[in-house]
Amino acid sequence: MMSLVLAGLAVAAIASEQSSPVTFAKDVLPILQKNCQSCHRPGQIAPMSLLSYQEARPWAKAIKAAVATRKMPPWSADPSYGHFTNDRSLKQSEIDTLVKWADSGAAEGNPKDAPAPIQWPKDGWNIQPEVVLDLPPHEVPAKGILEWELLALPAPFKGDTWVTSMEILPGNSSVVHHICFSFEKHRPTTVYNRYEWVQVPRDETGNPTPGNSGFGELPGMTIAMRDVGSTEVKLRQGHPTLKQTLDFCYLPGASYDDYRVWNAGKLVPAGSDIIVSLHYTTNGDTVTDQTKIGFTVAKTPPEKKFVVQGSGEDTPVIVPTPASTRAAFASSYNPEFAIPPNEGNYLAPPMDITFLKDVEIVRLRPHAHVRGKSAQYKVTYTDGREEIVLNVPHYDFNWQHSYLTSLKLPKGTRMHFEFRYDNSASNKFNPDPKRWVYQGFQSWEEMMAPNVGFLLDRDADVGSLMSVTN
Ligand code: HEC
Missing domain, CATH: 2.60.120.230 (Jelly Rolls)
Structure with a gap:
């Protein structure tokens, strides 16, 4: 008699849990789509894809740990101050859902409950560019320090153009420390397809001698130049011929700017140059990087x-x-x-x-x-x-x-x-x-x-x- 009562209670308990089981399709996938897949999909910076149940299931315990400690999604602003429209941190209820899912067997649930997959841009892009500029292939040696190199190319637009988003897609992200560019008015002294950099005086450990960081204009700088496709480096004393103002930078974790959210853009006047600064770090292997820069452009000038x-x-x-x-x-x-x-x-x-x-x-x-x-x-x-x-x-x-x-x-x-x-x-x-x-x-x-x-x-x-x- 006693055991029957207990059995009955157990059945009731299971039934009440089953009335709201946390499943991948219904509860987890919407959170992954909104907060995780921007990085956790093929071609992006995260080490594994979280697009499907099959891909996410082996990571259930790791997901629980990463979200409970707020290590993921990465976001560093103190929530007590400011309001940020791109705040990707999870609400406590969302963390609870992911933890419950991992703790209760990480079930798939009914695939019919799943939201439609997000149509992410193709080929690793985030912005689906309309105009793409291919940078020339750049060889990066196995070791050593590479200074920031500047390179001028004609901007890839005809006439005055309002750029509404831009993205840098590194060819080999293990050697691309950062790449920045700005649009500048063409100067008569600008030579295309030639890398130019300041040879920073460094001690034996690679540290610059104090005050010699290459920041700003110093007297008696040694300027190095190398033509695209050539290995010959020419040195001269003086000042760089190229200048840039860092309109936009690729840094790991920050690869694109999208002004469309504000109905805004950036005007690139006809005949502008694009001045790219490249900062490579060595990774032990000789590699050739081929980075692309992509843009969307406005058909009519934004507000x-x-x-x-x-x-x-x-x-x-x-x-x-x-x-x-x-x-x-x-x-x-x-x-x-x-x-x-x-x-x-x-x-x-x-x-x-x-x-x-x-x-x-x-x-x-x-x-x-x-x-x-x-x-x-x-x-x-x-x-x-x-x-x-x-x-x-x-x-x-x-x-x-x-x-x-x-x-x-x-x-x-x-x-x-x-x-x-x-x-x-x-x-x-x-x-x-x-x-x-x-x-x-x-x-x-x-x-x-x-x-x-x-x-x-x-x-x-x-x-x-x-x-x-x-
Ligand atoms: C801005 C990009 C980005 C977003 C958004 C993001 N991740 Fe990650 N995630 C990464 C990167 C990069 C790594 C690997 C480096 C690291 O662990 O810091 C990683 C690692 C992880 C790991 C492995 C951690 C470990 O212990 O090895 C888990 C699990 C994870 N992410 C889960 C998530 C979940 C769940 C979300 C959403 C709620 C999310 N991530 C959102 C970029 C991101």
């Missing part, structure tokens, strides 16, 4: 334009002051920036900008290198009220997140950037805690680049948008 602080043909976003040269490279170059050995919490010399017009900020993208520890953006309104608009308490060089937002700030508002660095041995990415660290291009040197992106009316004058106040 708005997107500009980044100190960048592009639209450069006069900053009122020229002595300090503005620091910000003009989207990275504040400051000779006082020097991180002592073993310093675990170095505060970079602060940088403030003041807006000289009403502005709308739509993107924040803090960039530092391997010693980057935290980044905070704070605005102070004219009435003295302060607001933290982005707080990244644990900056991670491996995740170059763009934080998309809509911050409408009135004229006179100040924005203050606070970047901290960890040069101690407890930073597991630190290659050498015994060194002083200065600003520079290589990842073992540092950067402080707040990368503030603005949305302006298409025909707005970008002059005098802000000034750098210290």
Whole structure:
């Protein structure tokens, strides 16, 4: 009698669980589609695909661990501050669903419950480009340090063109550290299809001698040049012939810009050049990289334009002051920036900008290198009220997140950037805690680049948008 009652209870318990079993088709796949598949599909940066039940099932326990610890999806903004339209972090209820699914046997459920698969762009792209520029094949040796190389090519457009999205598709992502480009007015001195770089003086460990990072213009620089397709390097003293302003960069975890979400674009005037900067790192094998750059273009001019602080043909976003040269490279170059050995919490010399017009900020993208520890953006309104608009308490060089937002700030508002660095041995990415660290291009040197992106009316004058106040 007793056992019958117990058996009855057990059946009831199973029945109540079965009334809402968590299944892949009904509960899990929608979350994977929304929050994971942008990276977890073939050709993207994540190591495994999570498109189908067959692909995801072996990872059920790992998925549980990754989401419960909030390691996945990667997202570094402190949720207490700001509001980001591309926030990909999971809600607690979604984490609970994934954990429950893994704990209850990771069932598939009825495939009829599954949402239709997302039609991801083909061939590894995220934007499905309408115009593609193939960069010339570039051989990367097995070892050594490669400086940032600049290369000029004619922009691949006919006539004035509004670009609405752009993406860099690296040929071999294990050697592409980053690739940046900007559109520049053609100069008579520009030579196409020739790599050009500054030969940075380095000591035997590969570190630049202090003050010689290749950042900015130094007297007596050695300039190296090599024609595409040739191995012969020619040296001369002087200044580089090519200049660029970093309109857009590929960094691992950040491969495309899409302005279509704001009905915005970027005007590339007819006859512009594209100046590409290539930064390769060696991986032990000699490889040939063949990177592509893709664009979508507007058929009719979009309503708005997107500009980044100190960048592009639209450069006069900053009122020229002595300090503005620091910000003009989207990275504040400051000779006082020097991180002592073993310093675990170095505060970079602060940088403030003041807006000289009403502005709308739509993107924040803090960039530092391997010693980057935290980044905070704070605005102070004219009435003295302060607001933290982005707080990244644990900056991670491996995740170059763009934080998309809509911050409408009135004229006179100040924005203050606070970047901290960890040069101690407890930073597991630190290659050498015994060194002083200065600003520079290589990842073992540092950067402080707040990368503030603005949305302006298409025909707005970008002059005098802000000034750098210290
Ligand atoms: C922005 C790209 C990106 C997104 C979005 C993303 N991942 Fe990942 N994921 C990666 C990369 C890259 C790795 C490998 C490197 C690493 O582990 O950090 C990874 C690794 C993992 C791993 C293996 C971790 C381990 O312990 O080896 C799991 C599991 C995982 N992701 C699950 C997810 C789930 C679930 C989601 C969505 C809720 C998600 N990821 C969203 C890029 C992403």
